[in-house]
Amino acid sequence: MDFKGSDVWTERYRPKKFDELIGQDEIVKRVKSLADSMNIPHLLFAGPAGTGKSTLALIIVKELFGESWRDNFLELNASDERGIEVVRQKVKDFARTKAMGDVPFKVIFLDEADALTREAQQALRRTMENFTSTCRFILSCNYSSKILDPIQSRCVVFRFRLLEKKDVKKVMDRISLGEGLTINPEAFDMLYEFSEGDCRRVINLMQATASISPNITLDLVNTIVSQAKPSDIKIVLDYALAGDFLNAREKLLDIMLKESISGQDVIKAIQKEIWNLPIDNDLKVRLTEKTGEAEFRLVEGSDEFIQLESLLASFILAGGK
């Protein structure tokens, strides 16, 4: 490191060159050859969280623009600014002015582009066309199916895959070395399991754990993990199975608000929890089916909470009291 003193590890250890990025070799190879030609098309990075989408976008602009990358790069996060205003104002204003330096275009990185409304995506599509000569877009998303076809057809699409265990190990080894940590094998397994292949998450977990002690043991990891886990969704289900809808509903809203978790997260937790419930197997199957249906409707509908309440009502019925 160029200076002592602490920093957020996800930033300190964020890869800065193409060959430092772990786990996406094919993509890196192709993107690198594009960047070497000093010209890139619009790019769409699709894939799960913590697999290197933002990192690759940052590497690209640093390779292209060198020192002056900040002047030629606009980073927006669509999930924070999801209205049409973002596309119309910020993007347009930035795309309008000429690039500084040798490269004839600027780069806009629109993270979590699948959070944009349809209207905003329509507007984006025109903007992408109008400013092609002065501006390239890198879009990132979790699900490419949520990006309008006309936008996808204007981009070269790269699909990022979840990091394998050996990739995550590499990342962790790099950090252990840099920070002087020791991680015992069981602790490593636990960290990996809880991160679910999400690189940012595993690094955050490491940093939180290491803030207590540089000797990372299973016990230590468990302490942190139990703090970081979303509250027990089981309490909500217990209320529901006991026939108490009002309390189940209230508890659910409390958890969602307090921990800022989305309806999708809740569904995921419920789906995992069903098999541990003290109910008959055929009921478990039926409830799992209901959960799947609720997840589907949640994507189609407009109010997540209503879909979750509807699922809770199914649990009430299953409880049969």
Next chain:
Amino acid sequence: MNLPENIPWCEKHRVLCFSDLKGQDLAVDKVNMFLKNFPKKKAIILHGPPGTGKTSLAYVIASELDAEILELNASDLRNKEKILQIIKPASEQRSLFKKSKIILVDEVDGISIKDRGGLSELLAIIEKSCFPVIITANDIWKQSFNLLRQKCELIQLKEIDYKTILDLLINICKKEKCFVNKDVLTSISIKARGDIRAAINDLQIISRLDESSLVKEVGERNKEESIFTSLQYIFKNANIDAKMLNIFDEVNMNIDEIFLWVEENIPLEYKKEELAKAFDALSIADVFRGRIYTHQNWRFMVYEYFLLGPGIAASKKFNRTGWTNYKKPSRILKIWLNNQRCAKKKTICIKYAKYCHISTKQAMKDFMLVKIILRDNNIREKLKLGSEEIEYLDKHM
């Protein structure tokens, strides 16, 4: 001349130009397109919930075009003769005055089936008019308006969010030189539920009363009475009759608000199987609502309303009696309170998110880990956390 005190504030503070019209950018753009292409389409319908600025927008258009407004209220539109008398000469005489004209038909949903003559004459006027015709309406999706919708450009005005309303109220307070506690203003803004006019009216009353505790008494009253009656009808009757089919017609609320009321009160009436059925109907209604938004297919509103009224009613087999004390929706308030409580957490997350190239939402979700990482003073400095934010972190260890 009127003394200033005698003019309702919502009239006195009507906006005068496009740029002053808050929260309706999309609608303003569409209006400009319409004016540019005039007379390709001769008329526009500005539709949306009450108090979202339909009439204001019409007046702004007139002032931007420097045009004279010929206004008709629903109450004027009672019959054919009346319309002929007022509109026809106006739409045909072109150059008598130099000023251009705009014909404004306010609140067209006031035309009922009885006024059919009025509606068809209005259509004829649109055909013949040499000036833009602006029509405003709350609900334009009634079947009797099919033809009218085809003839017109539809422009939807959205409910105004409470922050925009709050800013507006603060502005008015400044202009009126009256001091109202910000909490009271916020409460008015939230209670108005997107209705600017209601908010300004409430503000005017509050400013006179000078008693912040009375804020609860203002507004909401009529709204509640009508939703109570409708809920009662849905929850107590198992039969689906003509009244059930149009049960929300009389309710002076937009459909999203009705959703919340139904959602809140289902478990007070239904148990077990009925509960599951009712929530299933509500859930599908919400799916249709989602489809309306994503595909802009307003036809789906038919299903949304049907599932929300008759759909909920049919979740039971038999009529029931008894009186239920229906509750106000509490979810939105809880979310709002939570946001107030978490204001500091949010500002921390905004800083962290920017530093780490993630969304604020993601940072909020990761906060249990993030707050441990943020124990480090160096990192706090790097993120430029303020003293209040640091205090929050230390308190929530």
